[in-house]
Amino acid sequence: MHIISIVLLFSSCYKCFGYYQFQAFIPNGLNVKDPCDATQIWKGVGHMGPLGSGPRNPFGEDFKLNGFKWTTDLCWKDSDQDGRYNGYELGDPWCLWTPGSKQPLYPPLSHPGICEPWDSETCQSRNGSLQCNNEMPACDGINATDVKNVTLRLPLSYVPARRVSYVCSLFSLPSDAEYHVIAALPIKDNSQILHGITVFGCDPRRQFNRTDRAYLCNGIPTTPCQEIITGYTAGVPQTCMPAEAGVRIGIKGFRQVMVAFQYYNPTRRQGYTDSSGMTLYYTPKLRRFDAGVSPLEVTHFSVPPGRESFEVVSACPGDCTVLQVASPIYIVLGMNHMHRLGRKQKIEIHRGGKLQQIVTNDTNYKVVHPHYFWYKQPIQLLPGDMLKMTCEYNSTSENDTVEWDVSWRGEMCKGLLLYYPKQSWPSHHCQNYRSVPLCEIMIDAPVFGCHFRSFISNLATTNRTLVDTVIRNCGQDKSCSPLCLRMIGKVRQDPCLQGDIYDLWKETRLVKANTQLMALYDVLTKCEEFYKGLVPDTIFSDIGTVLT
Numbered sequence: 001m002h003i004i005s006i007v008l009l010f011s012s013c014y015k016c017f018g019y020y021q022f023q024a025f026i027p028n029g030l031n032v033k034d035p036c037d038a039t040q041i042w043k044g045v046g047h048m049g050p051l052g053s054g055p056r057n058p059f060g061e062d063f064k065l066n067g068f069k070w071t072t073d074l075c076w077k078d079s080d081q082d083g084r085y086n087g088y089e090l091g092d093p094w095c096l097w098t099p100g101s102k103q104p105l106y107p108p109l110s111h112p113g114i115c116e117p118w119d120s121e122t123c124q125s126r127n128g129s130l131q132c133n134n135e136m137p138a139c140d141g142i143n144a145t146d147v148k149n150v151t152l153r154l155p156l157s158y159v160p161a162r163r164v165s166y167v168c169s170l171f172s173l174p175s176d177a178e179y180h181v182i183a184a185l186p187i188k189d190n191s192q193i194l195h196g197i198t199v200f201g202c203d204p205r206r207q208f209n210r211t212d213r214a215y216l217c218n219g220i221p222t223t224p225c226q227e228i229i230t231g232y233t234a235g236v237p238q239t240c241m242p243a244e245a246g247v248r249i250g251i252k253g254f255r256q257v258m259v260a261f262q263y264y265n266p267t268r269r270q271g272y273t274d275s276s277g278m279t280l281y282y283t284p285k286l287r288r289f290d291a292g293v294s295p296l297e298v299t300h301f302s303v304p305p306g307r308e309s310f311e312v313v314s315a316c317p318g319d320c321t322v323l324q325v326a327s328p329i330y331i332v333l334g335m336n337h338m339h340r341l342g343r344k345q346k347i348e349i350h351r352g353g354k355l356q357q358i359v360t361n362d363t364n365y366k367v368v369h370p371h372y373f374w375y376k377q378p379i380q381l382l383p384g385d386m387l388k389m390t391c392e393y394n395s396t397s398e399n400d401t402v403e404w405d406v407s408w409r410g411e412m413c414k415g416l417l418l419y420y421p422k423q424s425w426p427s428h429h430c431q432n433y434r435s436v437p438l439c440e441i442m443i444d445a446p447v448f449g450c451h452f453r454s455f456i457s458n459l460a461t462t463n464r465t466l467v468d469t470v471i472r473n474c475g476q477d478k479s480c481s482p483l484c485l486r487m488i489g490k491v492r493q494d495p496c497l498q499g500d501i502y503d504l505w506k507e508t509r510l511v512k513a514n515t516q517l518m519a520l521y522d523v524l525t526k527c528e529e530f531y532k533g534l535v536p537d538t539i540f541s542d543i544g545t546v547l548t
Contacts, residue, residue, distance in 0.1 A: 022046065025099055026063070026070050027092040028108040035114045042111060043191070048366055055366070058126075059086060059113030070099065079112055082123060086112040139183040139240040142281040150174060151187070152199065152259050153277030157214040159193060159263050161270040164408070167261045168217035170208055170225075175255040179282040180246025180290075184239040186232035190274040196262040197278055198231040201247075201254035208256060217260060225258035228293040228416070232278065236372055242332050245291035245420035249282060253290075292422030296347065296389050296415040298404075298432040300507065303341060303411050305398040312413045316387040316430030318350075320439035325385075326424045330378035333418035334360040336370055336391075339411050341402060344392040347415045351385050360415065381419070387430055389415050433507075434500040449495035452505075456517065466491055471519050480527035488527055491520070 023029030026045060034040040034050055042050045046060025056064065059079040066074045075087035075095035087095045091106035110116050115123035141147060152171045159165065188194055202208065202225040229247050230239040241247070249255065261276060298314035336345040346361040357380075360373045381387070391413035395402060402411050419425065431438050436447055444453040470491050474484035491497060496505075506521065 022063075022068065025068060027087070027090045027097045027105050032090070032108050032111055035111050035116050035118050042114075045111070046113060048113075057113030059111075062086075070097070080115045081126060082110075082115040084110060139185065139238060139281070141240075141243075141283075142183050142185075144283070146285050147182070147281050147283045148174075149279050149281045151277055151279045152257065153187060154189075154214050154259075154261060154275050156273055156275040159190070159265060159272040159274050160216065161265065161268045161272075163264070163266060163268060165263045165265070166217045167214045167263070167274075169214050169259055169261075170202075170256060171259060172256050173249045173254060173280075174282070175250050177250050177284055178248070178252055178286060179250045179284055180241075180287050181229070181249055181280050181282045182241045182246045182287070183281040184230040184232075185279050185281075186238065187277040187279060188232075189276040190272060193263045193265050193272055194261065194274060194276050195264045196231065196233040197276065198260045198262075199229045199278055199280075200225045200258045200260065201227040201229045202256040202258060203227075204253065204255050225256075227254075228295065229254065229257060230278070230280075236335065241287075241291055242378070242420070244287055245289040245332075246283070246287045247292075248286075248290045248422075249280075289421035290423060291418060291420045292425065292428055294417045294419060294425065294428035294430065296387060296417070296430045298389070298391075298413045298434065300503075301404050301411075301413065301434050303393045303395050303398075303402040305395050305400055305402070307393070307395045309343075310393045310395060312391045312393070313435075314389050314413065314430075314432035315437055317437055317440060317445070318384045318386045319445045320430075320437065320443065321381070321386070322384040323443055324425060324427045324439065325381065325383040327383070329381050329419045329421065329424045331359060331381060331417050331419045332375050332378045333416075334373040334375075335416045336360050336362050336365065337412060337414040337416070338365060338391055338393070339367060339408055341393040341395050341398070341411055342367060342391060342413075343394045344390075345413070345415070346390050347417070348388045348390075349379065349381060349385050350388055351382065356385065359417065378419075389413065433504045436500050436504055447501055448499060450498075450501050452496055452501065455494065455496040467520055470523055474523040474527060484523075484527060488524060492524075497524075 023043070023045070029045060030041070032042045032045050034042045036050075040050070044050065046056050046063050048055055048057050057080070062074060062077060062079045072095050075092060076085050078085045087093055087097075089108065089110045089112045091108045092103075093106065097103045097105060115126040117123060118127060142149070150173060152169075154167065154169055157167065159167070184199070186197055206224045208224075232238070247254070259278065261274070263272075263274070265272060296314065296316065298312055301312050303310050303312075334347055336347070338345055342365045344363050345365055347359040348355055349357040349359060359379055360371070362371050393402075393411060402409075404410055404412065406412065419428075422428075440447050441452050444451050466487075470484075470487040473487050474480065492502075496502070506525065
């Protein structure tokens, strides 16, 4: 049971993208090398993200304070405090260059806003979440003679003049035999506005009419196409599977995929086009295991304003994994995901009530460049282990409560694990509604004392008289009288009608087919709304005592 569709794997905050016209305002603005990869250009020199995304780096802050102008003072300043002044790093060592001038420049030597060398102890403390040595394995296998590839490329299309937009397209995969996808590399046509790509596998039991035509979507794929295969973002520039595993496509695997493209167009400029895509590399030489991606997610939480530290905690408890995980699985990659208020996030494995292993631990989270944690020696998860995820937020910048939302305006608390063998954990979604693990409702395990399935079944037996009394005294056109509230107070003493699990039931209308339960829902909702502001929610469970 999933009450929330799986959303884009690599969705991210869209708040701060650099404006590329600033490249012309500084020397060599178009040629600054990426400190993590000298073969690449860091296009947003003043930002922490290589494409100009996210908060400003120290040089960007100084550039802003200087009125977005290159001056002698800014030239001689060492913004990133790595011992080299900005002009020296940008190829203007004598600070003579001005925009539009013909003053000759040296090639840029380093980045003025990223402390280098990045792997020094001093620079690591200054560069926040920048991490260049994740050591994801190189995709050397794509050059083997048995490896083929298929390109999932968007036809040249206009990108909407919207701040944030999503474009989707359906593609067919080779289905004449069994294959393993061993790598995925992005094709970035218009990197100025392309923010991410996600490939979702479609249920192989369903077949859709193929269309290469791009269409606007809301970033959430249709129900049959929700299983994440791979993706691209600044934090995960490519995917290279471990030597033991691959994603199965073909006769017994995925035969169609939905590819979702994310765009960020802060100026809402018209006329942008894009034809980006993903190339999947696959082989008929099947590896030992199938690989899968497990999302961990908590939904419908709220972050109160003005808090320097606020935690959201979720879990996939051991009584769920003991049923879902058939045999040991091996985690090779972990990734965290929050939005703009996120500061720290970690995913842990607990065994026998004790911390067994930390899978991800980002103590200085940056949404524009999240860490991914790659393990050459995979982390083992056993049946009965608990997966625990903790997200920490800083909301001192906010005046209002920030709600859970997949858009950048809200917050998220999500993690992703790449693991194998997939067959050992086929039901690999760990989702919480606030503090309620949904898997425990599925197996009727106790959640804060509530066995929800048993509660539903008992409505026709042991709870029947009390519920009928509430409906009879409060239902239809009857007002929320003291007698009605007395009855509500008694029925609300049941653990299934308290706290987050009660809110889950109200918000999602679980078990809609049960007419008696829906009648009870209508009564409780009517009377709580009727007394809103007069009777605090916290005393509803005690109201029977109050009125007797």
